Amino acid sequence: MSDTAHNTQPASTHEFENEPVPSTHRHSLLSVTLVWIGFPLVVTGGFLGSELTRALGFQLALLAIVAGNLVMFAYVGAQSVTAARTGRSFSLLSRDVFGPRAAQVVSAFLSTLVVGWFAVQTGLAGAGLEDMLGWPALVVSLFAGALFTGMTMLGVRALTVVGALSVPFFIVMAIAALAITLSDHSWQQIGGYAGSPDASAITIGIGVTMVISLFIDSGTLTADFTRWAKRPTHALIATASAFPLANGLSMMLGAVVTAAGTAQDGNFAAVVAGYAPWLTPIAALFFVINCASVCMHCLYNAATGWSQVVSQRFATMAIVFGVIGTLAASAGVWDMLIGWLSLLGVVVPGIGGVMIAHFALKGVTGQANPAAALTGWAVAVVLAAFVDTFIAQMSVAVTAMLGGGAGFWLADRFGIGHGTDAAPHSNRPASRAEVRRP
Numbered sequence: 001m002s003d004t005a006h007n008t009q010p011a012s013t014h015e016f017e018n019e020p021v022p023s024t025h026r027h028s029l030l031s032v033t034l035v036w037i038g039f040p041l042v043v044t045g046g047f048l049g050s051e052l053t054r055a056l057g058f059q060l061a062l063l064a065i066v067a068g069n070l071v072m073f074a075y076v077g078a079q080s081v082t083a084a085r086t087g088r089s090f091s092l093l094s095r096d097v098f099g100p101r102a103a104q105v106v107s108a109f110l111s112t113l114v115v116g117w118f119a120v121q122t123g124l125a126g127a128g129l130e131d132m133l134g135w136p137a138l139v140v141s142l143f144a145g146a147l148f149t150g151m152t153m154l155g156v157r158a159l160t161v162v163g164a165l166s167v168p169f170f171i172v173m174a175i176a177a178l179a180i181t182l183s184d185h186s187w188q189q190i191g192g193y194a195g196s197p198d199a200s201a202i203t204i205g206i207g208v209t210m211v212i213s214l215f216i217d218s219g220t221l222t223a224d225f226t227r228w229a230k231r232p233t234h235a236l237i238a239t240a241s242a243f244p245l246a247n248g249l250s251m252m253l254g255a256v257v258t259a260a261g262t263a264q265d266g267n268f269a270a271v272v273a274g275y276a277p278w279l280t281p282i283a284a285l286f287f288v289i290n291c292a293s294v295c296m297h298c299l300y301n302a303a304t305g306w307s308q309v310v311s312q313r314f315a316t317m318a319i320v321f322g323v324i325g326t327l328a329a330s331a332g333v334w335d336m337l338i339g340w341l342s343l344l345g346v347v348v349p350g351i352g353g354v355m356i357a358h359f360a361l362k363g364v365t366g367q368a369n370p371a372a373a374l375t376g377w378a379v380a381v382v383l384a385a386f387v388d389t390f391i392a393q394m395s396v397a398v399t400a401m402l403g404g405g406a407g408f409w410l411a412d413r414f415g416i417g418h419g420t421d422a423a424p425h426s427n428r429p430a431s432r433a434e435v436r437r438p
Helices: 003-007 029-037 043-056 058-086 090-133 137-152 156-182 187-191 204-213 216-220 232-260 268-273 277-310 314-330 333-347 349-362 370-390 396-413
Strands: none
Touching: 029 156, 029 232, 043 058, 043 090, 043 204, 043 232, 043 268, 043 277, 058 090, 058 187, 058 204, 058 216, 058 232, 058 349, 058 396, 090 137, 090 216, 090 268, 090 277, 090 314, 090 349, 090 370, 137 156, 137 277, 137 314, 156 232, 156 268, 156 277, 187 232, 204 333, 204 396, 216 277, 216 333, 216 349, 232 268, 268 277, 277 314, 333 370, 333 396, 349 370, 349 396, 370 396
């Protein structure tokens, strides 16, 4: 379909969930950056930074945070460049790698996982307002889920708007929390924090995996966001704004307030809320907007992926999975965060590893080899599970990324899938209007 044809599409199809985004519909660098930076600049990162600090001590926690975020920049950035070059969503790109049939499974799998994050953050919104304002968590979660779903239905432009609201609000709250914390604690005290004796012992490798796992699912689905970029360099800048900048800042903030003892769970919004009564409603509003940012991004991923899998409209799938996620939130899935991160670190990174290897070796018009791609993913999961069980000091997520790429390369090179069920390129070679740098 030509760019001219795209321009005549009705407004209801403006998310291009089933076709590449044409050059005429790409967004500015600021818009794409706001979409990504507004996603990981969230309180959830503070919770994880707190967990790492209590388990490893402040200095080792910072090492894990920096290392994990640099890995994420390389992992997400490589996939974002491909997305900007082609204009294709994750679902469409996965067809180019796994073939039409297997791609349906991969896309459905990842698009379902992010619904879990929608549920976690919606439940967190309820729990946070119950702590700060005394409102019933269940009622707040149900209302928040409906609100976040309705906002997501407005599309990627809504993600830009919520990012524009969330980012400056986060910065103001972060400065306030740091000022309150440093008024009674020195950097020397914070840097010397050795961890909590009550925390579960973990290795630095596990810490790095936890950092990576926090956004590994949506990081793998980055094409849903960065396909809107006008050129690959814009996609890379947007990626860098998220990893290491936004994600690292969120985690480090949680690490600081935990090491100082002002918030044992890393919730710096609670630090501000507890400082003066008039700050409590402001902190509560920030908390809701912050949770909205994560929820909307995750639901956008889910709706984009599933709309392509089942050939339904984006808005329809946003409603379906918004309802599912809201009901899951009311069941208390927030309590399962650490177990959730462990699962994601094993099963998800191999998918991205395979896709990065495919496009690095074959380009954006190379023929799919489903057998080699699935072999690479299987190798990644097996290696990650082995490391998780027997070599805990290593990073499971990094192992899975490298294992997926290496497994695909070896399988493809030695002929697995060649001449049997190798699928042709799924969408035809990208048109010049789609591939060129606008």
